Amino acid sequence: xxxxxxxxLLLTVVMPMHWLTDFAVFCILxxxxxxxxxYMGRLSFGHVLYYGVGMYAASLALVHLAxxxxxxxxxxxxxxxVLSSALGFIVVRTxxxxxxxxxxxxxxxxxxLAMSGLQAYTRGEDGLSSSVRAIGFLDFYxxxxxxxxxxxxxxxxxxxxxxxxRSPFGILIRSIKENEERVKFLGYDTLRYKxxxxxxxxxxxxxxxxxxxxxxxxxxxxxxxPLENARVIFAVLIGGAGNLYGALVGGVVFETMINLLAxxxxxxxxxxxxxxxxxxxxxxxxxxxxxxxxxxxxxxxRGKPAERLP
Amino acid sequence: MISAQGxxxxxxxxxxxxxxxxxxxxxxxxxxxxxxxxxxSTLFNMLTGHLPPSVGKIEFGGLDITALPxxxxxxxxxxxxxxxxxVFDSMTVWENLVLSTGRFAxxxxxxxxxxxxxxxxxxxxxxxxxxxxRVGLQDKAxxxxxxxxxxxxxxxxxxxxxxxxxxxxxxxxxxxxLSDHEIGDVVDLLxxxxxxxxxxxxxxxxxxxxxxxxxxxxxxDGVLICEGDPEAVLNDPGVRExxxxxxxxxxxx
Numbered sequence: 001x002x003x004x005x006x007x008x009l010l011l012t013v014v015m016p017m018h019w020l021t022d023f024a025v026f027c028i029l030x031x032x033x034x035x036x037x038x039y040m041g042r043l044s045f046g047h048v049l050y051y052g053v054g055m056y057a058a059s060l061a062l063v064h065l066a067x068x069x070x071x072x073x074x075x076x077x078x079x080x081x082v083l084s085s086a087l088g089f090i091v092v093r094t095x096x097x098x099x100x101x102x103x104x105x106x107x108x109x110x111x112x113l114a115m116s117g118l119q120a121y122t123r124g125e126d127g128l129s130s131s132v133r134a135i136g137f138l139d140f141y142x143x144x145x146x147x148x149x150x151x152x153x154x155x156x157x158x159x160x161x162x163x164x165x166r167s168p169f170g171i172l173i174r175s176i177k178e179n180e181e182r183v184k185f186l187g188y189d190t191l192r193y194k195x196x197x198x199x200x201x202x203x204x205x206x207x208x209x210x211x212x213x214x215x216x217x218x219x220x221x222x223x224x225x226p227l228e229n230a231r232v233i234f235a236v237l238i239g240g241a242g243n244l245y246g247a248l249v250g251g252v253v254f255e256t257m258i259n260l261l262a263x264x265x266x267x268x269x270x271x272x273x274x275x276x277x278x279x280x281x282x283x284x285x286x287x288x289x290x291x292x293x294x295x296x297x298x299x300x301x302r303g304k305p306a307e308r309l310p
Numbered sequence: 311m312i313s314a315q316g317x318x319x320x321x322x323x324x325x326x327x328x329x330x331x332x333x334x335x336x337x338x339x340x341x342x343x344x345x346x347x348x349x350x351s352t353l354f355n356m357l358t359g360h361l362p363p364s365v366g367k368i369e370f371g372g373l374d375i376t377a378l379p380x381x382x383x384x385x386x387x388x389x390x391x392x393x394x395x396x397v398f399d400s401m402t403v404w405e406n407l408v409l410s411t412g413r414f415a416x417x418x419x420x421x422x423x424x425x426x427x428x429x430x431x432x433x434x435x436x437x438x439x440x441x442x443x444r445v446g447l448q449d450k451a452x453x454x455x456x457x458x459x460x461x462x463x464x465x466x467x468x469x470x471x472x473x474x475x476x477x478x479x480x481x482x483x484x485x486x487x488l489s490d491h492e493i494g495d496v497v498d499l500l501x502x503x504x505x506x507x508x509x510x511x512x513x514x515x516x517x518x519x520x521x522x523x524x525x526x527x528x529x530x531d532g533v534l535i536c537e538g539d540p541e542a543v544l545n546d547p548g549v550r551e552x553x554x555x556x557x558x559x560x561x562x563x
Contacts, residue, residue: 168434169425171408175398182396185358186409187384187474 001155004248008151011252017147019259024150025211027251028157030235031244032204037233038241039165040197041177042092045229046103047205049110050080052224054206056114056122058213062130069132069140073210080206084199092194107226114221127220130213146215153211157204161244164200173197174242231258234272237279240286249287311336311478311508312357312388317366319352319532326352328532330366334478339500339509339522341540344529345552350512351393353529354482357510358390359383370478387477391484393512395463397470399456403447404438405429406455406466410473411437437473445469445499461492468499478508485515493518516544528552 011020033047057079058072065071087106094102114122122128132140140146164170175183176190183190213219222228231254239250257275261268283290313333319326327349334340344350355361357368359380368376375383398406408429412420423431442448445465450458458466464484471479484500485493493515500522503509513519516526526540530552536543543549 163426166428166430167425168408168412168423168427168429171401171405171429174401175409178398178400179396181360182392182398183409184380185360185384185390186470187381188409189379189381 001159004155004158005151008154012147015256017143019255021143021147021150021215023252023255024147024154025208025215026231026235026255027154027248028208028211029205030232030239030247030251031157031161032201032208033232034236034241034244034247035161035165035173035197035204036201038236038243038247039170039177040173040194042194042198043100043233044091044103045100045233046105046107046226047201047232048224048226048228049103049107050084050202050205051209051212051228052110052114052221053083054080054209055213055219055223056128056209057206058210059128059130059219060121062132062213063128067131067133069135069138069214072130072132072214073207076206076210076213077203080209081199081203084202084206085195088195088198088202092191092198104226104229107224107229111221111225114224122221125221127218129218131217132214140214140217150211150215153207157207158244158248161204165244169193177242234276236286237276238286240288240290240292243286243288243292246286246288253287312368312370312510314353314357315367315369317353317356317368318364319349319356319361320364326532327356327363327529330529330532330534332527332534332537334508334510335525336477336508338524339504339511339519340525340527341516341519341523342510342512342527342529343514343516348529349532350529351482352532354390354480354512358388358480384474384476387475388480389471389474389476389478390480391464391467391471391482393482393486395460395467397455397463397466399454401455402451403453403455403458403466404435404442404451406470407438407441407473408434410470411441441469441473442466444472446495461488461495464488464492464496465499468496472503476507478510479503480510482512483514484511485513485518497522516540 008020008024029048029051033044036047037043054076058076061072061075065075091099091102091106115124134140138145138149140149172183172188172193175186176194180190209224212223235250235254236247237250238254239248240246258268261271265271279286285293311334315331317330317332318328330353342350342353352361356363359375359378363376366376367374370383370386370388373386375386412424412434439448439451442451445468447462447465447469450462455463455466468481468484484496488496497518500509500511500519504522509522511519511523520540523540525538526543527537528535528543528549535552536546536549
């Protein structure tokens with residue numbers, strides 16, 4: 001945890017701080033996706049739907065209720081939790097490609113609602129602006145404050161997910177990834193736990209969405225467009241799926257690349273495609289997976305056992 | 311303990327299990343034999359809830375469980391092993407036992423530990439090591455499961471089933487693919503398990519478990535053709551024909 005904080009603080013030396021604020025928010029989204037995909041093995045092409053729901057709920061709360069950041073966060077978390085609880089009953093009954101595409105379809109519907117269906121509330125393509133009142137020293141218009149706040153949020157989410165993934169529950173969802181049928185014969189209602197994991201992942205994505213709304217003060221349908229899922233999937237693959245540190249490394253590396261590529265090269269998307277090919281063919285387990293493999297090779301050549309028990 | 315009435319499973323026009331009536335008595339060990347494709351595993355899959363029967367009724371401990379999902383049957387005291395060993399290769403050996411030793415499915419105080427407590431806690435590790443000791447794998451607790459031999463994986467699978475503290479354990483060809491030495495270990499373990507658990511065993515290597523079982527059932531083409539005392543069943547003309555008769559005609563063909 002301290003390591004993550006130090007790493008982010010050190011990065012402020014080489015990058016503008018407002019980049020890192022955005023990175024921290026994006027990393028929360030990537031972490032939430034990693035729980036669903038990396039740990040439980042369920043690939044969704046519609047995860048940013050819940051990011052969008054959190055984002056719009058937060059903005060609407062800021063505009064219509066009160067410009068209080070904590071109210072906005074509460075509204076965003078509540079909305080994404082409620083929606084994912086309801087839709088979760090449908091989506092966790094599907095597997096594999098169907099799961100991915102059902103989520104994509106729902107994301108598409110959500111995108112359309114933001115774009116035109118609910119235009120009266122979302123202002124459609126024009127986007128929705130909101131402002132946040134400062135509470136004491138907590139003023140989101142001051143870059144270091146916003147950065148510090150997002151970093152703390154990132155650490156909280158990371159800590160929560162680390163606890164969840166190291167617990168017996170973590171073993172359960174990894175078991176579901178490997179062989180769901182088998183888990184049923186250990187006496188667990190897998191549907192219930194798949195639903196729960198889906199809701200946790202979606203709600204954390206919604207939380208990331210609220211932070212996006214707070215720090216940007218402006219949200220638009222494009223932020224939750226179906227194509228945005230590619231960014232999240234990319235980031236997880238780059239860092240290494242099924243590893244929380246991987247999600248962080250992937251989130252930061254991916255966003256850095258995008259920022260640098262986009263400012264220096266027109267039509268930079270091609271480089272992402274090439275990068276994906278390299279990952280798929282040579283670095284299946286991403287950056288952290290590659291490092292872990294190297295470390296294992298190294299320790300084995302020195303004759304250390306794979307794992308020691310106390 | 312467990313009984314089936316008129317149990318039938320059809321896959322399209324194929325009838326894999328046809329009108330089977332069976333009863334396994336508490337405290338006994340029973341064997342099921344039959345040529346390949348005779349419906350033994352399908353029968354197991356229906357008894358354990360893996361497949362819904364097309365027709366028929368299953369009772370367990372006096373309750374109708376025909377429509378219950380597998381996890382609820384496990385909760386009632388039923389455990390199984392699979393024809394092809396089924397363990398979690400991506401994890402370490404001890405991690406394979408966390409879910410079955412923990413009984414986290416029970417509601418209540420275990421919940422916090424289940425979601426937020428570390429799996430590597432002292433109590434959980436002790437439980438896992440205890441379960442591994444029963445099947446002689448305690449020294450390999452920290453190894454990756456994918457690196458175990460097939461025999462060790464079989465032992466681990468039985469250890470997982472045992473740690474569920476079953477009243478009824480269904481084993482689908484537990485000796486298949488094992489060396490003679492490993493077969494001895496598994497059979498010894500089966501004898502020990504019989505003391506406090508009802509066993510139902512599908513096995514081709516019937517000679518290895520003749521000392522163990524009190525009852526033997528024979529399936530052929532999905533039909534229960536004979537059951538009763540193992541010695542008597544093996545000498546039954548119908549059973550001999552289904553095994554030897556076929557072999558003779560195969561040899562001719």
